[in-house]
Amino acid sequence: MTTDRWFDDAAGPVVRPYAMTRGRTRSGAQDARLDLIAVVTPLVARETADGAADGTGGAGVEELITAAEGGRFADGSLAPEHVEIVARSRRAPLTVAEFAAELDLPVGVVRVLIGDLVEAGLVRVSRPVPPAELPDERILREVINGLRAL
Amino acid sequence: MVFGRSERAKQPAAEPVTLKVLVAGGFGVGKTTLVGAVSEIRPLRTEEALTEAGGAVDDTAGVEAKSTTTVAMDFGRITIHDELVLYLFGTPGQDRFWFLWDELAQGALGAVVLADTRRLRDSFAAIDYFERRRIPFTVAVNCFDGAERYAVGTVREALDLDGEVPVLLCDARVRESVRDVLISVVEHAMHASAQAAAEAPDREAAANS
Numbered sequence: 001m002t003t004d005r006w007f008d009d010a011a012g013p014v015v016r017p018y019a020m021t022r023g024r025t026r027s028g029a030q031d032a033r034l035d036l037i038a039v040v041t042p043l044v045a046r047e048t049a050d051g052a053a054d055g056t057g058g059a060g061v062e063e064l065i066t067a068a069e070g071g072r073f074a075d076g077s078l079a080p081e082h083v084e085i086v087a088r089s090r091r092a093p094l095t096v097a098e099f100a101a102e103l104d105l106p107v108g109v110v111r112v113l114i115g116d117l118v119e120a121g122l123v124r125v126s127r128p129v130p131p132a133e134l135p136d137e138r139i140l141r142e143v144i145n146g147l148r149a150l
Numbered sequence: 151m152v153f154g155r156s157e158r159a160k161q162p163a164a165e166p167v168t169l170k171v172l173v174a175g176g177f178g179v180g181k182t183t184l185v186g187a188v189s190e191i192r193p194l195r196t197e198e199a200l201t202e203a204g205g206a207v208d209d210t211a212g213v214e215a216k217s218t219t220t221v222a223m224d225f226g227r228i229t230i231h232d233e234l235v236l237y238l239f240g241t242p243g244q245d246r247f248w249f250l251w252d253e254l255a256q257g258a259l260g261a262v263v264l265a266d267t268r269r270l271r272d273s274f275a276a277i278d279y280f281e282r283r284r285i286p287f288t289v290a291v292n293c294f295d296g297a298e299r300y301a302v303g304t305v306r307e308a309l310d311l312d313g314e315v316p317v318l319l320c321d322a323r324v325r326e327s328v329r330d331v332l333i334s335v336v337e338h339a340m341h342a343s344a345q346a347a348a349e350a351p352d353r354e355a356a357a358n359s
């Protein structure tokens with residue numbers, strides 16, 4: 001990691017804010033902020049696999065473009081990052097935080113992009129955990145056992 | 151990885167259950183080290199709008215904000231199995247990053263408060279924060295080389311902790327040590343939720359009378 005433009009040890013560089021979201025810090029679809037550990041799953045049809053060889057979900061891309069052209073995106077525009085998010089979500093369900101880390105984008109930007117995809121009906125986001133609602137004891141025991149095996 | 155057509159057409163794995171544990175503590179206490187000891191760690195960038203003075207402004211300022219700086223959090227993933235994943239979030243120690251906590255704390259399973267015996271008071275803010283929000287936490291005393299090894303009881307007293315808050319000595323660099331700290335957090339969360347469940351009917355009865 002380069003440090004020359006860094007603000008200090010903890011704060012990163014001053015960024016061009018939200019270029020790929022066209023300055024939007026909110027997506028229309030989202031009233032509440034997407035939780036960092038909310039899981040994104042694709043809703044695009046998975047059997048139209050013609051561009052299969054590239055491993056990035058070619059069919060999904062086509063569908064995305066159709067969606068964009070059909071005006072299903074907030075401002076009609078589709079960023080490469082939208083495509084990337086759908087492609088990755090088709091390989092494995094990932095959380096909002098993982099998309100941010102993997103695409104090396106700030107969380108806020110990823111939230112807007114995912115919000116666009118939700119609005120366009122291309123992905124679904126799991127309901128964020130309601131505060132103070134803990135998973136049941138069975139799950140917690142599974143976590144403990146899993147940690148013991150680390 | 152290259153998948154054949156049939157592979158690609160398969161239904162994706164069921165949506166995993168995701169849980170988060172927070173890692174808090176003063177500046178330089180070993181948070182990043184701890185997350186890295188048990189998980190693949192990556193920086194996670196979140197952004198902060200800056201006022202001209204350089205401080206954080208309210209979120210509502212949105213696009214009008216003068217400029218934005220990103221704040222890097224520690225982000226780790228522990229895959230328990232395909233359908234159960236534990237995420238660790240560690241935030242920078244400086245006070246000016248507290249705004250990050252309010253979002254992170256939502257729905258958190260529990261927290262680790264890392265403490266350094268040479269600077270115990272640095273962990274007061276984090277302890278206070280989790281106590282107020284009733285987020286179960288374990289205090290892990292990071293035993294830096296050469297640091298005086300306090301007895302757990304002394305630390306508990308110095309931090310004025312409730313009896314049920316677990317206090318452990320740990321080495322943030324050692325996987326097994328960090329693993330034990332995390333187990334303690336989850337166990338504590340489990341007890342806390344059982345207790346809350348046991349109390350809930352009483353509360354309802356009281357509200358209805």
Ligand SMILES: Nc1nc2c(ncn2[C@@H]2O[C@H](COP(=O)(O)OP(=O)(O)OP(=O)(O)O)[C@@H](O)[C@H]2O)c(=O)[nH]1
Pocket residue numbers: 009010175176177178179180181182183184241242243244292293294295320321322323
């Ligand atoms: N001897 C020893 N050194 C440690 C231990 N834990 C962390 N360190 C060292 O202490 C320094 C600070 O550790 P970090 O993990 O970066 O601390 P941090 O809490 O993430 O720091 P900030 O994010 O800046 O608040 C690093 O040089 C670590 O190698 C420990 O248990 N023993």
Ligand SMILES: [Mg+2]
Pocket residue numbers: 181182183224242
């Ligand atoms: Mg750190």
